[in-house]
Amino acid sequence: xxxxxxxxxxxxSLLGVGTREQGTRMPTWAPEDTRVKPRQMNIQLxxxxxxxLQEAQVKCLQKGVCRASFRGVVLEVVLKxxxxxx
Amino acid sequence: xxxxxRMNIVCWADKGGVGKTTLATNLALALGAPLLDLDPQxxxxxxxxxxxxxxxxxxxxxxVQKALxxxxxxxxxxxxxxxxxxxxxxxxxDLLIIPSKTGDADMVALLRAFELARKxxxxxxxxxxxxxxxxxxxxxxxxxxxxxxAQAGNDFMWLGKLGARVSVEDAYATGKGLLQVGGxxxxxxxxxxxxxxxxxxxxSTHSTESYESVQLGGPx
Numbered sequence: 001x002x003x004x005x006x007x008x009x010x011x012x013s014l015l016g017v018g019t020r021e022q023g024t025r026m027p028t029w030a031p032e033d034t035r036v037k038p039r040q041m042n043i044q045l046x047x048x049x050x051x052x053l054q055e056a057q058v059k060c061l062q063k064g065v066c067r068a069s070f071r072g073v074v075l076e077v078v079l080k081x082x083x084x085x086x
Numbered sequence: 087x088x089x090x091x092r093m094n095i096v097c098w099a100d101k102g103g104v105g106k107t108t109l110a111t112n113l114a115l116a117l118g119a120p121l122l123d124l125d126p127q128x129x130x131x132x133x134x135x136x137x138x139x140x141x142x143x144x145x146x147x148x149x150v151q152k153a154l155x156x157x158x159x160x161x162x163x164x165x166x167x168x169x170x171x172x173x174x175x176x177x178x179x180d181l182l183i184i185p186s187k188t189g190d191a192d193m194v195a196l197l198r199a200f201e202l203a204r205k206x207x208x209x210x211x212x213x214x215x216x217x218x219x220x221x222x223x224x225x226x227x228x229x230x231x232x233x234x235x236a237q238a239g240n241d242f243m244w245l246g247k248l249g250a251r252v253s254v255e256d257a258y259a260t261g262k263g264l265l266q267v268g269g270x271x272x273x274x275x276x277x278x279x280x281x282x283x284x285x286x287x288x289x290s291t292h293s294t295e296s297y298e299s300v301q302l303g304g305p306x
Contacts, residue, residue, distance in 0.1 A: 007210035008155075011177035014205050017147050017170050 093159040093286050096179035101195035102166035105185040105219035105248065108258060110163035115139065115263045116279050122153060122162040124171050130163040136261030147174040154178040159286065168202065176202065181285055182212055183245065185219040188230040200242065213285060217278055218247035246278035
């Protein structure tokens with residue numbers, strides 16, 4: 001088996017393609033308690049991330065920035081922390 | 087289009103109704119690449135038949151894996167979610183294009199999509215591109231766009247955005263391509279197309295010896 005083919009097989013295996021557990025088709029890496037419903041992302045921010053959010057919220061309020069822009073800041077912090085945690 | 091190397095362009099999102107079919111059909115048309123419709127709904131196939139374009143409908147993981155292991159470039163329209171057909175396509179994708187809208191539920195789905203892509207990237211190369219679809223001109227949507235653009239980098243590439251326009255829906259219904267619609271729609275799609283073409287032309291994947299290490303089997 002070539003390395004490329006082996007990597008593809010590994011990817012399929014990681015995603016649970018072709019595996020069945022107890023009659024379900026959820027990916028094998030999904031935790032037991034999520035196998036009957038869609039998995040929800042639960043991102044816990046670090047203290048630093050939380051501080052950044054609070055600082056951004058204060059600045060937004062002080063400048064009269066609308067909540068829409070603050071949501072963008074929230075997303076940026078959450079995405080950044082999640083990506084860095086990988 | 088280089089037919090000696092393999093380039094699987096897979097349009098997928100964990101959520102429905104975000105523009106996978108719009109992107110897949112128009113990219114296949116613009117790139118001159120075969121279109122694969124993996125969605126049981128068959129929307130891409132219906133659009134292609136309106137234009138008398140060849141399209142392959144595949145509905146089993148085995149058929150998908152066989153098709154995506156061929157040489158050449160192709161564009162696949164996936165069903166939403168993480169069923170075996172979609173996962174087979176993602177596992178064998180070279181460029182995974184994830185369209186997303188700007189709602190809260192869309193952002194949660196987007197993070198799930200990135201997580202899935204990361205899993206594949208632990209064992210083989212996978213480029214991930216993001217397209218913001220049905221983008222409105224509200225402050226909220228602009229804030230989300232700015233945040234996503236700021237995070238684009240090594241983990242995912244910003245390919246572009248498509249605004250929320252009636253002309254896009256009309257184009258789909260009449261079998262037109264977005265480039266034929268003209269105006270702002272064509273302009274936005276051209277930017278996405280240029281980004282995809284740049285990736286396709288510079289990607290040097292699938293030398294069979296390009297992987298340094300491979301782990302076989304089992305969940306992470």
